[in-house]
Amino acid sequence: MSTTLKVAILGTGVIGAAWATGFLTAGHTVTAFDPADGAEARLRSQVEGNLEVTGEGDITSAMERLHFAGSLAESVGDADFVQENGPERLDIKQSMLAETDSAVPASAIIASSTSGFAPSELATKATNHPERIVVGHPFNPAHLVPLVELVPTPATPAEVVKRGLEIYRSIGKKPILVRAELPGHVTNRLQAALWQEAYSLVDRGMVSVEDIDTAISYGPGLRWAILGPLVQQGLSGGQGGMRHVLEHLGPPQEVWMRDLGQVHLGEELTDKLVAGVDDELEGKDPVLIAKQRDEMLLELIALKRKYGELP
Ligand SMILES: NC(=O)c1ccc[n+]([C@@H]2O[C@H](COP(=O)([O-])OP(=O)(O)OC[C@H]3O[C@@H](n4cnc5c(N)ncnc54)[C@H](O)[C@@H]3O)[C@@H](O)[C@H]2O)c1
Incomplete structure (x- = not known):
């Protein structure tokens, strides 16, 4: 235009x-x-x-x-x-x-x-x-x-x-x-699905807040930023692609899906999450962290441009 x-x-x-x-x-x-x-x-x-x-x-x-x-x-x-x-x-x-x-x-x-x-x-x-x-x-x-x-x-x-x-x-x-009107549109719902399980795991004492951030930002988050979660999943199936992944790993995945937690953001859970984030940020300057995040984002976006993924 x-x-x-x-x-x-x-x-x-x-x-x-x-x-x-x-x-x-x-x-x-x-x-x-x-x-x-x-x-x-x-x-x-x-x-x-x-x-x-x-x-x-x-x-x-x-x-x-x-x-x-x-x-x-x-x-x-x-x-x-x-x-x-x-x-x-x-x-x-x-x-x-x-x-x-x-x-x-x-x-x-x-x-x-x-x-x-x-x-x-x-x-x-x-x-x-x-x-x-x-x-x-x-x-x-x-x-x-x-x-x-x-x-x-x-x-x-x-x-x-x-x-x-x-x-x-x-x-x-x-x-x-987004083809239909949904509370939270689409992307906030996807984030809410992940947050729900992250909050639930913290609530059940299974993992620290910091380790959840490490798990995503050093693991799937790196791949998701490049390809999103679904094509990325298809690549995990090698030559068999998405069909192989779903036939092979779909059944155990369904077991995990049925075990996911439902949380209520009451006072106790809110306190645990706030304390976890405070621990993770201890000794660090949130302003500098946000600045560094923006610098890294710019480099990621430049990489996507370099590979023709963005104009
Ligand atoms: N902050 C985020 O992360 C984020 C992300 C995506 C979407 N949004 C959405 O963007 C919108 C704005 O959020 P924000 O974070 O910039 O909020 P904000 O509080 O920073 O800004 C809102 C602005 O609206 C002004 N305002 C109040 N009444 C007004 C009127 N009658 N006419 C014109 N301006 C008026 C306020 O003075 C204020 O400057 C919200 O709908 C929010 O849900 C926010």
């Missing part, structure tokens, strides 16, 4: 600033709105910091294309694409999206970054063209991680879905289409 888009960013906290960075880097114009005191200065400083980290594009040119509006209606008035990043509260999002829907051109797509609400729920107060309200769910740190989940409503036209996917690809994202 070579056209320059007018993009409105609503809510300029962590996620809004990350989206602004991505759209500006791709050459688009961004008009942001956030009612909090000092939001514009924080956004400018956050976006500048993000641009320095990614090292992509001309920072001066990007910052010149970043505008801040005095109201939501003003920011979306001539937008081609709106990305909503308000607080994760249904009532707030519904009213932001209803106001957006009544002020934005009929041809614009309105995407919400919501971590878990369904687009139909978010669109219930919109009366103009609620069918173009979709979810575009990013992953933190969202100025670096390419994944976006696009979730349409059953009423969303195929053309809107197609254009939404193209727009995300045009800013270097790797979108997936």
